[in-house]
Amino acid sequence: MKGEAKGRFFGVPLAIKDLFHIAGWPITYGSRAMADNVSWWTSNVAAAFRAAGFLYLYRTNTPEFGIVSVTENQLFGATGNPWNPAHTPGGSSGGSAAVVAAGMAPIAHASDGGGSIRIPASCTGLVGLKPSRGRVSAGPLVSDVLHGGVVEGCVSRTIADTAAVLDAISGQDPTAWYNAPAPSRPFSHEVGAKPGTLRIAFTTKAPTGVPCDPACVEAVEKTAALLAELGHEVFEGAPIWPAVDVILPSFITVWNTNLAYYDVKDWSKVEPLTRAMYEQATATDSLKYMRALAELQVFSRQIVQSWGRDFDILLTPTVAIEPPKIGYVFDVQGDDPMEPLFRAGNMAPFTLLFNLTGQPGLSLPIHWSKSGLPIGVQLVGMPWGEAELIRVGSQLEEAAPWRNRRPPLAA
Numbered sequence: 001m002k003g004e005a006k007g008r009f010f011g012v013p014l015a016i017k018d019l020f021h022i023a024g025w026p027i028t029y030g031s032r033a034m035a036d037n038v039s040w041w042t043s044n045v046a047a048a049f050r051a052a053g054f055l056y057l058y059r060t061n062t063p064e065f066g067i068v069s070v071t072e073n074q075l076f077g078a079t080g081n082p083w084n085p086a087h088t089p090g091g092s093s094g095g096s097a098a099v100v101a102a103g104m105a106p107i108a109h110a111s112d113g114g115g116s117i118r119i120p121a122s123c124t125g126l127v128g129l130k131p132s133r134g135r136v137s138a139g140p141l142v143s144d145v146l147h148g149g150v151v152e153g154c155v156s157r158t159i160a161d162t163a164a165v166l167d168a169i170s171g172q173d174p175t176a177w178y179n180a181p182a183p184s185r186p187f188s189h190e191v192g193a194k195p196g197t198l199r200i201a202f203t204t205k206a207p208t209g210v211p212c213d214p215a216c217v218e219a220v221e222k223t224a225a226l227l228a229e230l231g232h233e234v235f236e237g238a239p240i241w242p243a244v245d246v247i248l249p250s251f252i253t254v255w256n257t258n259l260a261y262y263d264v265k266d267w268s269k270v271e272p273l274t275r276a277m278y279e280q281a282t283a284t285d286s287l288k289y290m291r292a293l294a295e296l297q298v299f300s301r302q303i304v305q306s307w308g309r310d311f312d313i314l315l316t317p318t319v320a321i322e323p324p325k326i327g328y329v330f331d332v333q334g335d336d337p338m339e340p341l342f343r344a345g346n347m348a349p350f351t352l353l354f355n356l357t358g359q360p361g362l363s364l365p366i367h368w369s370k371s372g373l374p375i376g377v378q379l380v381g382m383p384w385g386e387a388e389l390i391r392v393g394s395q396l397e398e399a400a401p402w403r404n405r406r407p408p409l410a411a
Contacts, residue, residue: 006051006053007051007052007053007054007168008052008053008164008167008168009049009052009053009054009107009164009165009168010053011053011055012053012054012055012106012107013054013055013056013057013105013106014049014054014055014056014057014105014107014108014109015057015058015059015060015095015096015099015100015104015105015107015108015109016046016056016057016058016059016060016108016109017059017060017062017092017093017095017096017108017109017110017111018030018059018060018061018062018095019062019065019066019092019111020043020045020046020109020111020152021039021041021042021043021046021141021142022039022042022043022046022056023039023040023041023042024038024039024040025038025039025056025059026038026039026059027039027059028059028075029062029064029065029066029262030061030062030063030064030065030066030073030075030076031064031065031073031075031262031264031269031270031271031274032074032075032269032270032271033264033265033266033267033269033270034262034264035075041140041141043138043139043140043141043142043152044137044138044139044140044173045109045136045137045138045152045169048137048168048169048171049109049168049169051168052165052168052169054107057105059095060079060093060095060096060098060099060108060109061073061076061079061094061095061098062091062092062093062094062095063091063092063094064270064271064273064274065258065259065262065274066091066092066111066113066116067092067255067258067273067274067277067341068091068092068273068329068340068341068344069090069091069092069114069115069116069119069319069329069344069345069347069348070088070090070091070094070324070326070328070329070330070344070347071088071089071090071091071092071093071094071095071098071120072088072091072326072327072329072330073271074271078326078327079094079095079098080098080326081098081101081123081124081323081373081407082098082101082102082124082407082408082409082410083101083124083125083323083372083373083374083407083408083409084323084371084372084373084408085409086325086326087123087323087324087325087326087373088123088323088324088325088326088328088329089101089120089123089124089323090119090120090121090122090123090124090319090323090348091116091119091120091344092111092113092116092120093108093110093111093112093116093117093119093120093128093155094120094123094124096108096109096110096120096154096155097110097120097121097123097124097126097128097155098120098124100124100126100155100156100157101124101125101126101407101410102407102409102410103406103410106156106157106161107154107155107156107161107165108154108155108156109152109153109154110128110152110153110154110155111150111151111152111153112128112130112150112151112153112351112355113145113146113149113150113151113258113355114149114255114348114351114352114355115130115318115348115350115351115352115355117129117130117151117153117154117155117363118130118318118348118351118361118362118363118376118378119318119319119347119348119351119363120155121155121318121363121365121376122318122319122323122363122365122374122375122376122377122378123319123323123373123374123376124155124323124374124407125365125368125374125376125402125405125407126155126156126157126363126365126374127155127156127157127158127159127161127162127362127363127364127365127393128153128155128162128362128363128376129153129154129162129166129360129361129362129363129386129389129390130151130153130351130354130355130360130361130362131151131152131153131166131170131180131360131386132151132180132358132359132360132383132384132385132386133148133149133151133178133180133358134148134176134178134179134180134358135151135166135170135180135360135384135386136151136152136153136166136169136170136171137171137173137176138150138152138176139173139175139176140175142261143261144176144177144178145258145261146254146255146257146258146355147254147293148178148358149355149356149358150258150355151355152169153165153166153169157402157403158397158403159191159390159393159394159397160188160191160394162390163187163188163190163191163390164187164188166187166386167186167187167188170187180384181384183386183387184387185387187386187387187390190387190388190390190391190394191390191391191394192394192398193391193394194391195388195391195392195395197231197232197233198232198233198312198313198388198392199232199233199235199310199311199312199313200224200227200232200233200234200235200311200312200313200314200315200392201234201235201236201237201238201306201310201311201313201314201315202220202221202223202224202234202235202236202237202314202315202316203220203236203237203238203314203315203316204216204217204220204221204316204317205238206320206349206350207241207242207244207349207350207353208244208248208345208346208349209244210320210346210349211320212317212320212321213320213321213322215322215367215369215370215373215375216317216319216320216321216322216375217317218367218375219317219366219367219375219376219377220315220316220317220377222366222367223315223364223366223367223377223396224315226366226396226399226400227315227392227396229399230395230396230399232392234315235311237310237311238306238314238316239302239303239304239305239306239310239314240302240303240306241303241353242299242302242303246295247295247296247299249292250291250292250293250295250296250299251292251296251352251356252280252338252341253280253284253288253289253292254289254292254293254296255277255341256277256278256280256281256284257281257284257289258277259274259277259278259281260281272337273330273337273338273340273341275337276337276338277338277341280338296356299353299356300353300356300357300358303353303356303357304357304359304383307359307381307382307383307385308382312381312382312388313379313380313381313382313385313388313389313392314379314380315377315378315379315380316350316377316378316380317350317375317376317377317378318348318350318351318363318375318376318377318378319347319348319350319351319375319376320346320347320348320349320350321346321347322369322371322373322375323373323374324347328343328347329343329344329347350378351378354380357383358383359380359381359382359383359385360380360381360384360385360386360389361378361379361380361381361389362378362379362380362381362389362390362393363376363377363378364376364377364378364379364393364396364397364402365402365405366396366400366402368405379392379393
């Protein structure tokens with residue numbers, strides 16, 4: 001090939017989630033209402049991936065508008081988990097996770113607004129890092145979705161790959177209203193670096209009170225023991241979570257407005273859950289919305305106070321249940337079209353709050369259930385604490401390597 005190789009990932013194929021703008025590419029958001037939609041602009045993150053040398057492969061499936069924790073929609077159907085195709089790979093980046101787990105791509109783009117990088121990473125045995133709010137540019141033509149609660153990243157097999165991708169796509173955006181502080185050195189330099197002795201609290205008690213499957217509890221306990229062996233101060237503990245009956249109405253009020261970012265011409269073509277969210281959003285006045293947003297910011301401040309004061313890192317399950325069978329979220333009885341959203345929340349009650357706080361969260365494939373399905377654990381760092389998570393994550397990867405574990409459907 002003529003010319004010089006450019007970019008750290010020169011020639012590496014990259015799968016692209018179907019929520020991500022690349023000029024001239026179809027972008028459906030997993031919705032029948034957008035089946036013929038084509039991007040006319042390229043996002044800053046897409047440009048950063050290209051500048052790093054990646055070659056775009058194809059789109060990966062997502063639930064409609066990325067709003068639930070599984071990857072099923074009426075346009076393309078359901079994506080199966082390579083570890084067992086009858087089960088979900090999680091969502092909303094489940095298509096991306098499935099292709100990486102199956103060996104169809106070494107790395108895939110993913111995004112996270114309530115756990116959508118971490119949940120599928122957990123369900124498919126991959127590494128999934130949700131960067132801090134303001135770490136990765138959302139521009140140029142999209143505002144910070146959900147006030148920076150939605151962030152871009154990737155799913156991969158290793159901490160090193162994930163750190164290198166974060167170096168490639170992060171950076172200060174002079175046009176943004178908010179930027180995360182720049183790291184002191186590249187995130188790749190944190191791989192293998194000693195983290196020192198950290199205070200690591202762990203909990204398997206979900207903020208919403210839903211029970212955790214024994215396999216998910218076992219994954220946390222296994223990881224806590226391993227971290228103690230590595231020299232960290234490990235103990236049971238957690239922030240003071242806001243009462244679910246207080247935070248849930250505020251969250252849903254704000255979450256419904258996620259649909260404002262999509263130029264849907266005919267809302268009759270969307271799925272029942274999306275239609276219900278749209279109707280609730282259009283019925284919400286601006287004062288109610290601002291009150292809900294203010295309450296979420298107060299809850300966020302209360303949660304973050306524990307980091308640095310009570311502990312340095314929080315360890316939790318990534319999901320509260322083993323990867324469920326396809327249909328778990330949508331095959332619910334009753335007349336409430338919002339029920340799938342609540343079912344999705346019960347599947348992953350540990351991830352959402354850290355989109356509100358903006359803290360970084362890292363899901364690691366530490367454990368597998370007796371049925372052979374991956375069970376991830378989540379490490380949540382201090383504000384802007386990706387470097388510390390990468391250091392600890394690489395410690396765990398060396399102590400309990402997972403890179404060579406492949407699903408039955410691996411290519």
